[in-house]
Amino acid sequence: MIDFYFDFISPYSYIGAMKIEALAAKHGEEVNWRPILLGVSIMKTMGLKPLLDTPLKGEYVRQDLPRLASLYNIPFAFPEHGLPNPIPPARAYCWVKRTAPQKATEFAQAVFSAQWRDERDISNEKVLVKLARDLGLDGEALLIAINSDDNKEYLKKEVADSLAxxxxxxxxxxxxxxxxxxxxxLWMLEHWLTQKNWQQTLT
Amino acid sequence: MIDFYFDFISPYSYIGAMKIEALAAKHGEEVNWRPILLGVSIMKTMGLKPLLDTPLKGEYVRQDLPRLASLYNIPFAFPEHGLPNPIPPARAYCWVKRTAPQKATEFAQAVFSAQWRDERDISNEKVLVKLARDLGLDGEALLIAINSDDNKEYLKKEVADSLAxxxxxxxxxxxxxxxxxxxxxLWMLEHWLTQKNWQQTLT
Known part of the structure; x- marks a missing residue:
């Protein structure tokens, strides 16, 4: 079982989200998708700035994302609307995972693609409802779920667990x-999946 | 020509320093070793904390370094004395590069190995003198060079250029x-050296 920690705000998470299932399947592993909030870990706990707002590094990331996506053959576009508020899609994901787990991965990938391929704003509840309905999920229920206490709590626990x-x-x-x-x-993950140790030297 | 930016304070730079020459040679490239000071770029310009002092990430790095080194077949030890002051070895390197350039790469690798393999403190001028003498360089001249204005200026310019x-x-x-x-x-660098584009998809 591979635990895969992701945040919809993170374009590198998008790249991971598009690659992890095939890589895991190749090695007979399941993937457990775990939502995190980098705003909590990076800004509050680590005291750092958001990646794209960090001097020097932000510029690097803007150049690096298109080429890394290209290398992995993943369509990528940096949306004009910028970074989304990751909390509504994260709570929506928690709801799908809790109530329709067989569609959770597909939903997560659809949300990531909407933001980082199709340049749509996944902070927008209407966008999330559309994505849910496209998968046969209940759009009205999703709207309620985004603000429900149990999904808020579920996400909080996931974030606390990731920090722990x-x-x-x-x-x-x-x-x-x-x-x-x-x-x-991903090369290092694949090395582990293949070897289960770090002794085998890379050429 | 590959520009290779390194800081003796950085254990990941050590790993790069041990791998870059063979990788470049394999593809017929020369390497231009460029000293930088992460204290200037990371702390002053970017407003971040030193890597090992960053909550959460510091712990990760301590776990990651031995396995990454192992993967690359590089001997690695985290020295008890902790991180060195990188300025004396950086200035010493500038002096060797300026006065005995044919020995500069070997000197840099010896300094890196002293710190990150042999657990010696490369802030210590005596350690630097010994390393220089082992390569047939003038130890007395090195001591003077570490505090000479022209080496200070050379390093300052290198750092300013790296930030630019x-x-x-x-x-x-x-x-x-x-x-x-x-x-x-390194996999990505090798991909570029081989393909000279990012279009070829990774398997």
């Missing part, structure tokens, strides 16, 4: 207690 | 205007 496990970025992959951070480390 | 080029971390590799950051991205 030292997860600080998205995407992060955890397997066999190995914590692997970054969409640029 | 948006370099924010070590190791960073630059080739054909592609900026590639991180010891975990």
């Amino acid at each position: 496990k030292n997860i600080f970025g998205g995407p992060t992959f955890v397997i066999d207690e190995q914590v692997i951070w970054g969409a640029d480390r | 080029k948006n370099i924010f971390g070590g190791p960073t590799f630059v080739i054909d205007e592609q900026v590639i950051w991180g010891a975990d991205r």
Whole structure:
């Protein structure tokens, strides 16, 4: 089982979200999708700035995302509306995971693609309702779920649990207690899935 | 020509320093070693904390370094004395590069190995003198060079130039205007050296 920690606000999480299922399937692993909020981990706990607002690094990221996506053959566009508020889609995801788990991964990927491929604003509840309905989910129920206490609590617990496990970025992959951070480390995750150790030297 | 930006304080730069020459040679490229000071870029310009002092991330890095080094078959030890003051070895490196450039790469690798393999404190001028003498360099001249105005100026210019080029971390590799950051991205550098584009999809 691979725990896959993601935040819809994070374009690198999008890249991870588009790659992880095929990689896991290739090695006979299941993926447990775990929503996190980088605003809590990065800004509140670590005292850092948001990635794209960090001097020097923000510029690098803007150049790096298109080429990394291209390398992985993932369509990517940086939306004009900028970063979304990740809380509505994260709560929506929690609701789908709790009530229709068989559609949760598809829903998460649809949300990621809406934001980072189709340049739509996933902070917008109407966008989320449309994405849910496209998957045969109940749009009205989703609207209620976004503000329901039980989904708020579910997400809070997920975030607290991620911090307790030292997860600080998205995407992060955890397997066999190995914590692997970054969409640029899929090679390292694959190495573990293949070897189950770090002894085999890379050429 | 690959520009290789490094800081002796950075264990990930050590990993890069141990791998870059063979990788470049395999593709017929020269390496231009460029000293930077992450204390200036990360703390002053970016307003971030030192990597190992960053909550959550610091713990990750302590777990990640030994396994990444192991993967690359590089001996690694985290020294008890902790991080060195990177300014004396950086100025010493500038002096070697300016006065005995044919020995500069070997000197840099010896300094990195002293700190991150042999657990010696490269802030200590005696350690630097010994490393220099082992390569047939003039130890007395090195002591003078560390505090000479021209080496101070040379390093300052290198740091200013790195900031002007948006370099924010070590190791960073630059080739054909592609900026590639991180010891975990050697695969990406190699992809560029092989393909010279980002179109070829990874499997």
